[in-house]
Amino acid sequence: MSLWKVMKLGLIHSAFWTTIQLSVSNMMLRCPTSVFVKYETFFKIWSWEKRGALWNKLFRINKWKHYIPEAAQFNYRIYNKRRLASFKLEDIHFMILEMRRAELVHWLSMIPIVIFIKAPKYILFINVCYVISAKLPIILTQRYNRPRLEHYYQLRMKRDERTCRKRKSSL
Numbered sequence: 733m734s735l736w737k738v739m740k741l742g743l744i745h746s747a748f749w750t751t752i753q754l755s756v757s758n759m760m761l762r763c764p765t766s767v768f769v770k771y772e773t774f775f776k777i778w779s780w781e782k783r784g785a786l787w788n789k790l791f792r793i794n795k796w797k798h799y800i801p802e803a804a805q806f807n808y809r810i811y812n813k814r815r816l817a818s819f820k821l822e823d824i825h826f827m828i829l830e831m832r833r834a835e836l837v838h839w840l841s842m843i844p845i846v847i848f849i850k851a852p853k854y855i856l857f858i859n860v861c862y863v864i865s866a867k868l869p870i871i872l873t874q875r876y877n878r879p880r881l882e883h884y885y886q887l888r889m890k891r892d893e894r895t896c897r898k899r900k901s902s903l
Contacts, residue, residue: 741855748844749862754807756841760833761809768832775832777879784879791869793876800870803834821892824885828878835874838867 768775777783788794804812811830817823845863848856 745859745862749859749866752844753837753841757803757807757810757837760837760840761807763833765826765829765833768829768836772832775835775878777875777882781875781879783883784876787872787876791872793873796869797873797876800873821885821888824881824888828881828885831874831878831881835871835878838870838874842867 780786802812802814804810804814811826811833813827813830813834816827842863845859848859851859
C-alpha cells in the first residue's frame, strides 16, 4: 500500500472518529441530567471496584489522569470536570451526574467500531487499537474518580442530616 493511500485512510478515519465523538457528545448534552439520576443503576460502582481503588491499583490512574484533555476546552456547553464549582451538595451532585454523562458518552462512542468488522483485518486492528487507547482511559478515569466523589457526597449528606436533626431537637 502506498504512503499516499495510508495517509488518505488515516485522514478519513480521523475525520470519522472525530465526527462520531462530537455527534455523541452533542447528542448526550441534549439529554437532561434527570436521566442520569433516574438510571443511576447503569452507573453503579461494583463492590469489586473498591470505590475506584482497583482501577488506580491496576492502571495507576492518579499518575496520568491530568494528561487527559478536558472536553470543556473544545465545547463551551460541556461542564468542566477538572474542578468542583464549590463544595455545596448541589454542585457535588451535579459533578457526579456530569461524570456519569462523560462515561456514557465514551461508552457510546465506542459502538461504531462494529462498522469495521467486515473491513480488512489491519483496518479493524488499527481502529480497535484507537478506540481502546482513546476511550478506555477516560472511562477508567471516570470509574476511578466518581466513586470517591460519590462516597464524599454520601458522607456530606449524612453529616448534614445529623446537623439538621440536632438543630431541630435543640429548638
